[in-house]
Amino acid sequence: MNILVCLKQILDPEVPARDFRIDPAKREAERGAANLVTNIFCENALETALQFRERSGDARITALSYGPATAEEPLRKALAMKADGAALVVNDGSPNPHPLTVARVLASAIRRLGQFDLIMLGREAGDWGAGQTGALLAEELGIPCVAFADSIERAGDKLRIRRQTEWGSEIVEAETPVVVTITNDEHNVPRIPKVRDVMMSYRQPLTKWNASELGGDAGDGYYEVTELFIPQKETRCEFAAGDTEDERAGAFAARLAELAGAL
């Protein structure tokens, strides 16, 4: 089984709101002091792939990222987590490509990398949160797509994919090749690589291409960000008052009762 996992590097999405700034002219976030990290759902996808390989033995996992030169970092981390290979498509065009361009670039990289049975992505990226690269990639490759999965097993020559719905879960049986987007679950919390493996990962080979040599840019446009702003909304919190914890709890309970209206 040949597995490909797509990883996106993003600005740390957990920077607190008070430290978050935007550049309204460029219509993107200011980097500030924030770190660059691998999008969490991409790591959930990689973790799901690693567990699949551990169970089925004969899988090979390749990590793929498209982004600036710094996007080598998520790939090194993927290698440290024990992906078998990695490829970086350096974005030498405009920053912040729209999802159709991303899907096309990923598709052309995938065609160069070989044949994959299972292509995994995160359900969405924590920066722009488009939530559509997986679906568009499936269309570019002409194969089906299963969204919001949290675990994958082999079932004969098919895959048995468990995915979340708003009311529970579903089992999807899929032929390969297939694109699967991954969501979080208690079982796919990404592992922390060992320090030694992190160091080793820098000695492993990593394929690099420039996006312009691969082709795929959907220059004709998809959507354009015309405005970016930080909505101002703050509520004044009324803290429960009282000299003792008992009094404060009483004041809090009274407000709960009032607003719940159930009592």
Next chain:
Amino acid sequence: MKDIAIILFASSGFDKAAQGLTGAARRLADQASAKLRAIVLGAAETVAAEVARIADAVVVADHPEMADYQPELCLNALTQICREISPAAVLLSNDTYSQEIAPRLAHRLAGSAVGDGIEIRVQGDTVRVVRQVYGGKAQAVLEMKRSPAVVWLRARVFEAAPARAAAGEITRVVLDLKPEQRTRIVERKREETGEARLEDARVIVAGGRGVGSREAFAAELQPLAEILGAQMAASRAACDAGWAPATWQVGQTGKKVAPDLYVAIGISGASQHMAGISEAKNVAAINTDAEAPIFKHCRFGIVGDYRKILPLVRQKLAAVAK
């Protein structure tokens, strides 16, 4: 402007999301002097009849395989129907199925997709969508560059539209679809909540990493929920820890809820969590950290250890109830 289409799944019924979607689309169509066409996947009489009271026309896609959603089949059906009616915009709700197929539908129709819209505007032939970005810390206006614009909306935040004097015409199309074997949903499991949907709950008690264990969810939070007649929810951190089922997750990538009262216990208030409760009327929090961002969104709060506070609160509430 050309027509505006909406997509409804018969299996979901004409629920609050379907009503919000229909309402949003109706107002948009009126504003753009366009016709509103509803596409119903699966032959459920009630959904078609309900939406016909608001839409100008309803197409029911009938197929023995379509009573329950199957991704590839539904996508093929929608592609056929949309090519026929050639709409300027196709609107969907933000349920699992809609999100799964919307970008693929846009791709097949050579259009553009955008998701989780909280506002949609048309001006001439241009469709613009407002959505949260950067985990809810910012909002963006996106202008769709290809047509049709395929947009999935946070349907429940939109108001329903009143029924119109004359009902729209309902047509049934029997589609000629090749059986699709590449993917098949073979099992559907409902998480037993025994209650109404979290999205429709009036009061919610939610726990986060600060709750500390699965046992504490059951022993401390559940009794409070019972007294308040509330449903339970959780942050991603609590779900990832396995203390709460994934269906309880509220936030950017969880449920979007709109209760009268949301009680957040041991939840810091990360923007991605808050993105799921922006429609809550009142937020209350219990947190040991007076500087926790959650308090910036609260109507009222209490600083302290929930393990000390909750027993007292429950005691007081029980006294009030008597």
